[in-house]
Amino acid sequence: MLSVDPLRPDPKALAEAASVLRSGGLVAFPTETVYGLGAMATDPSSVRRIYEAKGRPSTNPLIVHVSDRLMAERLSRNWPEVADRLANAFWPGPLTLVLPRTSSVPDEVTGGRNTVGLRMPSAPVALGLIQAAGTPLAAPSANRSNRVSPTRAEHVLADLEGRIDLVLDAGPTTIGLESTVLDLSCETPYRILRPGPISAEDLAQVLGEAPAEPGGEVALKAGEPLLSPGLSAVHYSPETPAVRFEPGERIPEGLGRGCAYLQLGEERPDLPEGALEVIRLADPTTAGRELYSALHTLDRKRAGLIVVAMPPPLAAWRPIRDRLLRATRPFRGPLD
């Protein structure tokens, strides 16, 4: 583990991490969203190591991180004018654009698809690392497959210690939720594949029309085809069983004894009594930043049950509700 300043990372540390990458290694690094597990995107054997370390099915495509527009343009078969407008508005930042790929993107990155997800992160450590390595970096979130995403270096180590070569530690990430994924390879309206920090409304301003959102809560119904593996119904889960209650749904008395409790949004009257640990995240921005850390903390309590009081279904809570709907299941009663 190498500690670096989040705003002015030491060039020597970045050079060391870059040389690990250039020799085919895996480096976990902070972006503004979550920590990523990086490898040289154009080298198939480096990329295969990511899947091994995460225990991730190799059909799940990886996001390729770039440090400038030209690097992105070289990886996509065509770079439409709309990509320029979106990049002008939101790059560097938490938006991933799915575009037709060129042959310099190996099958290992895209799970055999003919498209690639591209993102220019804004975190100085991420940008500096890509520049120092001189190559685009394939990087999924730096957690074991189906586990909670890491927003701190210690989350990465807890999940992946011994399986990766280096972690750059720059403290907690600033946004805390994964990037919005927008498919530009389809007919209009373009499709949001994963809701995230850049909202549908933000995108509509630039696109001139509302993007399609099949990745919304409706897509969680069993049996629907998966557009993007990030949309699978169970994902991002803590190890402890976790149940959710919507606003207005009553948490039964007695359920709270010995549980770990997470409350999003407004205070509720039915706070479970006897909880081992209580975490409250009142507003969407704080909740975005702290959500995964809270889930990691509650999971470590070995409580037997995590009880989540859901935030209201309002636009500002959209990506948080999306992650929580995957991390928890509805409560169905005491014998559940």
Ligand code: TXA
């Ligand atoms: O914020 C983020 O996006 C973080 C940081 C590290 O950049 N990365 C991240 O990667 O969340 P990962 O692998 O955990 O999630 C990638 C998401 C998945 O939902 C995947 O299905 C989608 O992006 N994706 C990537 N390439 C795609 C493609 N070619 N077609 C469809 N979906 C794609």
Ligand code: MG
């Ligand atoms: Mg992930």
